[in-house]
Structures are given as C-alpha cells and as structure tokens.
Amino acid sequence: MSVISSTKNLEALSFTLVAEFDAGVERVWQLWEDPRQLERWWGPPTWPATFDRFEFQPGGKAGYYMTGPEGEKAGGWWRFTTIQAPNKLEFDDGFADENGEPVDTLGITHATVALEESGGRTRMTIVSTFESEDQMEQMVQMGMEEGMKEAVGQIDAILAEHANA
Template identity: 30%
Template sequence: METKYELEREKLQLNVTRKFAADINEVWRAWTEAEMLDQWWGPQPWYVITKFMDFSEEGKWLYSMNGPAGEKHWSVMEYLEIKPEKFFSSNHSFCDEDGFVIDKLKTPLWEISFARSGNSTVVKVQITYQREEDLDTILEMGFKEGFAMGHSQLDELLKTI
C-alpha cells in the first residue's frame, strides 16, 4: 500500500492518506497504544521510546526519537478530542525530556480519522501548520519519506496481530 500526500499550501496543510490491510480496531490500537507506537513510529534506523502516555482528552504522549549515533529528540502529542475508532486530534510539538514545548508557534494540529474499507482501514491525517516556514521545514527534514517508512513498518506490525 502507498502513503499518499496532498499539500494545500494556501491552508498550510499536509494531508496524508494510507490504507492498511487490517481491521479498524487493530489500526486504532496501533495509533493509540504506546507499546505499539514504539514499534513503528519513526523511520529506521531511528526508533521511538515512550516515556509517558495518557491517551485521553487533555492527555499526552511524551516520547523520544532515537538515532543510530545516540541522537535523542523529544516530542509531545497533546490530545484534544477523541472519538474511539473514528477520530482523534492533537497538537504535536518538539519539547524537552520533561514535555515542555520548545516553541509553541511551531506546533501543528494533527487531525486523524479512521474508516473501514472492506477488510481494510483507511487512515487520513490532516496536519495544519501555523506558519508556512514550519510546513517547509518539516518537508525539508524528510517528513514524507520518513512517515511513509513508518507506515510500512506499521503494515508489518499489523500482520503479526
């Protein structure tokens, strides 16, 4: 399956669509449980370690993205709205190891929806930035390639559930 991207520059949005060959409850768990996120979130050879996760409205997921040379970059996802197996939204920010956001202006809004499609699940991610330069920076960092690699890792994980 292929990760598809649509850039809506005038809205400062990046829309991502991916179909997964798994039931919606399995895909939902993979996006909302730390034990599963740690297995696929982030492009190899990078990997994620969750420090804390409370998947609830006003809850947070604090994790580090760890590189092969010992690099460690912290992020926090602050959950805003959750509709089980249908949708959740969050602010996603770079932060320090205690979860304090480094630059609130660079915090994009993530809106993630899940829909059944036969025996598969379609996930749509809409990421809205506050500034065009932040959208450009994330694209220059290789977000599209890295997110697609993470989705491929998720495909493999879903085969084992």
C-alpha cells in the first residue's frame, strides 16, 4: 500500500496522511484535477464517489456524493481556495444534503494537499484541519482515518493502468 503514515494531532486539530507513488508529480496531480479520475479513488472502496459539480479554480466549487453498499448516499462539497498546479491544492470540505446544499452538522474542515518529487516517486501529503476538538473526534469516530487510508490505497492501481497503457 502506498500510505506511509497517518497522524492525528489533537493540539493542532489536524490529521495528516502521507503516501508515495511510483509516478511523477504531474501524473499524480491529474488524479485531483480530473473529476473522472478523482471518482475512482475519493472515498473508500465500499463508498465510491460521484462528482456532479467540479469547478477546478480558486473560489470554484465541487459537489459529490458517495454511495454506500446498501445504496445510501452521503453528500459532500468542496470550495477550492488555492490551486498551484502541480504541487499544491487547498479546499474547504463539508457535508451536503440530498440537493448538494451544505449542512452545518459537522462543520467544515480545511484540506491542504502537497505533491513533491521524492527520489523518482511522488510524495503526497494531505493535511485536514478541524474547527474544534469535538469535530475532529466525531470525524475520527465516523471512520475518516481508515476511510482516507482505503481511498488513497486505490491510487496505485489507477496509476498502474496508465503506466501500462
């Protein structure tokens, strides 16, 4: 598996996931900027994502839902705050209702994604920052850490397809 580490830092109200891939930075960046590729790994394998809105520009929004094993749907939204291709991406992240409208139930997290060349591979660091300790604990209890590991763990197979194509 490509995930090297995942760290919760209660003092910083953050969760950091680090992964490395056998592909160049530009190729790994495509997994974020192309919603069809993003759908193939965002969300754990049993909860695949479908992006129905994707405005990949600073201030742009993305809307998606993940479909569970019983057909249940969980909505989410992003608001892109920083895009510096191919090395840095930042966005606010929250839950959405069945119409894709933001809901405040669990607040907003802020994600920072950094991609850097590392010995012929690409190191991806995702830092999620929370509004409060309560919010962080709720997200961890919901399975965020395991879900992120499973989601990122799907990336190697996608990269391998393109390497062999």
